Amino acid sequence: MNIGERLKHLRELKGMSREDLSRKMNVSRQAVYKWENNKGYPDIQNLLKLSEIYETTVDELIKGNYSSTSQKEIDIDENKEDDDIWNIGFYIGMAIIFLGSFLNLFFGLWIFFIVLNIVGTLIACFSKELKRHIVRTIIDFKKSFN
Structure with a gap:
């Protein structure tokens, strides 16, 4: 076309x-x-x-690179995700932060506290962006085979 x-x-x-x-x-x-x-x-x-x-x-x-999943469908899915209060990535990130705090409090493992707090914060704050990046990478990879 x-x-x-x-x-x-x-x-x-x-x-x-x-x-x-x-x-x-x-x-x-x-x-x-x-x-x-x-x-x-x-x-x-x-x-x-x-x-x-x-x-x-x-x-x-x-x-004219159209795939079965169009940009509009991805945007609709992202908007649904923005309204979802139960974003699993946020809760996983918070659990990792609490795990780091627990290890530091009870075992004095401060290095785990620092590392796990950084990782947990990144996951909690950027889980939506990571998901979008992964989905777009998969779509681009799929397009390369077409």
Whole structure:
């Protein structure tokens, strides 16, 4: 699928007419027609606007690298996670911090206290980012085989 076909496909998925898109983009309807029929190409500023409107990346607009798990699906999952008060990574991090405190308090193992506090804090604070990074790495790895 070439860039014009991708742009047309994404516009139709959004249920927009060329007129609607041209108003949002502040360009003529003819410009949209030219982009979709490969008679011209949007400049970088218009590509950025298109990526925002279509909720995709510029890279996906140009290259057309769509996988079974789209960016929109990942973002939806991340938003669900943000609302979840029972984030398991936070509680695992806190448990590691308490384990370090326990080892220091009862056994005087201060080095474990320091190391486990650092590790526990990192896990508690950054577990969502680690999960996102792992998921995106797996998706990119899967794309490389396609």
